[in-house]
Amino acid sequence: MSCGSKSGAGCASGKGCGCAGGQTVDAARRDFLHGAAASAVTLLAAGVTLYSFGPAPAAARAPGERASSSVRYGLLIDAAKCGDGCNECVTACQTENGWRDSGHPQTDAQWIRKLTVKNPKNGATFSLPMMCQHCTDAPCVDVCPTGASFRRADGIVLVDKHTCIGCRYCMMACPYKARSFVHEPLTDQKAHAPRGKGTVESCTLCVHRVDAGRIPACVEACNDTGGGAMLFGDLNDPNSEIAKRIATYRTTRIRADLGCDPGVYYRNI
Amino acid sequence: MARAVGKWVAASAFALLAGLVAPALDGAYAGDAPWLPKPARGQGDKCVADTDWMRRNHMTALLQQRDLTVHDGIRTMRFSLKGCIACHAVKGADEQPVTAESPKHFCRTCHDYAAVRVDCFECHASRPEAGAGAAALPARAATPEAETLARYVRSLKP
Numbered sequence: 161m162s163c164g165s166k167s168g169a170g171c172a173s174g175k176g177c178g179c180a181g182g183q184t185v186d187a188a189r190r191d192f193l194h195g196a197a198a199s200a201v202t203l204l205a206a207g208v209t210l211y212s213f214g215p216a217p218a219a220a221r222a223p224g225e226r227a228s229s230s231v232r233y234g235l236l237i238d239a240a241k242c243g244d245g246c247n248e249c250v251t252a253c254q255t256e257n258g259w260r261d262s263g264h265p266q267t268d269a270q271w272i273r274k275l276t277v278k279n280p281k282n283g284a285t286f287s288l289p290m291m292c293q294h295c296t297d298a299p300c301v302d303v304c305p306t307g308a309s310f311r312r313a314d315g316i317v318l319v320d321k322h323t324c325i326g327c328r329y330c331m332m333a334c335p336y337k338a339r340s341f342v343h344e345p346l347t348d349q350k351a352h353a354p355r356g357k358g359t360v361e362s363c364t365l366c367v368h369r370v371d372a373g374r375i376p377a378c379v380e381a382c383n384d385t386g387g388g389a390m391l392f393g394d395l396n397d398p399n400s401e402i403a404k405r406i407a408t409y410r411t412t413r414i415r416a417d418l419g420c421d422p423g424v425y426y427r428n429i
Numbered sequence: 430m431a432r433a434v435g436k437w438v439a440a441s442a443f444a445l446l447a448g449l450v451a452p453a454l455d456g457a458y459a460g461d462a463p464w465l466p467k468p469a470r471g472q473g474d475k476c477v478a479d480t481d482w483m484r485r486n487h488m489t490a491l492l493q494q495r496d497l498t499v500h501d502g503i504r505t506m507r508f509s510l511k512g513c514i515a516c517h518a519v520k521g522a523d524e525q526p527v528t529a530e531s532p533k534h535f536c537r538t539c540h541d542y543a544a545v546r547v548d549c550f551e552c553h554a555s556r557p558e559a560g561a562g563a564a565a566l567p568a569r570a571a572t573p574e575a576e577t578l579a580r581y582v583r584s585l586k587p
Contacts, residue, residue: 227502312502320499321552347528349554351511356552371502 221371229313232296233365234395234423235379236402236411239288241389247274249289249390252381256366258350269340269355271363272378277429288429289378289390292317292338292363293414293422300330300339309360315395315423316367321359330360335415338362365392395423466542469535471516477507487513510549515557529555 221228250272254260259269272291278284294317300309301317308323309330319330319339331339339362346356352368355361366376374380375392382390393402402425405411411425476483478490490508497503517535518526527533529550532541536555540547549555 224505351554354552
């Protein structure tokens with residue numbers, strides 16, 4: 161139950177010290193509150209719907225309905241199936257969202273990238289795709305001075321480019337280096353993925369496809385022509401394939417110690 | 430006395446002038462006057478709302494729907510910039526839809542005339558993608574969004 165802090169005093173209070181002990185207390189308290197809220201629904205039932213409380217089973221969202229917080233979209237990526245030289249997810253993302261290399265690797269936008277990780281002790285390598293991890297407590301959302309960086313009700317972290325002033329605080333705050341800044345004027349963007357100079361952008365989990373009931377382009381490409389390493393789904397729905405696999409196998413979230421609660425799970429890393 | 434007569438003459442002249450000019454302006458709104466912009470017609474039977482209403486309130490409608498789409502993921506409402514661009518596409522010399530670079534572009538015809546610069550197209554596509562046209566657009570919704578928005582716009586005025 162050690163939180164790794166040298167003082168060790170902040171932990172006992174359980175007030176957001178970021179350690180495992182504090183989270184357990186917070187989670188228990190939250191569960192209790194959820195229970196209380198659920199009973200409140202039954203009491204106040206006439207015309208009142210508190211749909212954001214409790215792990216309600218997810219149904220496909222009707223067109224025109226708001227994104228719901230009963231859903232938490234996420235990914236499960238199996239590094240054992242992720243081919244070392246395979247780049248299908250990156251290519252698919254580029255095609256879908258219209259970003260591309262312009263020959264300036266220092267500044268080019270990069271929504272998703274392939275990483276090869278090597279254990280220096282034994283030389284073992286594996287590769288994995290890295291993109292926005294769609295955190296619950298996203299640092300990019302915390303630091304944004306204008307509210308442009310936001311987390312949608314269903315867990316997708318986005319940039320509202322109408323409000324973004326291009327300060328790039330979020331890029332510095334992101335532990336995953338997932339965000340890019342657009343330095344050059346752009347033309348012929350995709351109609352469903354507006355992007356322009358002076359704004360920050362990152363993986364949108366293909367929000368336009370998700371809203372239409374489809375899966376992200378990277379997942380589709382990985383299943384079609386790649387190694388079938390990626391799985392997309394609703395983490396909150398215990399009957400979804402992704403939730404079942406996460407419940408069955410040992411999974412890892414990168415830098416889970418930061419307490420951001422990322423929505424992207426990895427296996428075999 | 431002379432001053433009263435003068436006032437009467439001025440009032441009559443104004444009324445006469447107004448009577449003459451008003452029908453001319455009506456005609457001009459229909460696109461007859463050469464000095465007024467003639468934005469390209471859409472591909473369907475009619476616009477998502479009445480033309481007069483759209484002329485005055487399209488910016489508010491787009492602004493409100495923009496936030497609903499970005500933050501709440503609602504993509505079925507009718508005031509969509511993507512929809513305007515797809516329906517009002519203007520073909521250039523190469524038979525391809527022109528971008529906002531061209532003065533013939535639907536948005537630019539009026540915005541150039543009114544000297545209102547829009548920055549939508551720094552990020553948004555200003556022409557439809559291949560295969561997108563009026564056929565790809567959602568049918569005119571039966572929900573009274575236009576009326577709701579009209580009330581909202583009126584409530585903003587002092």
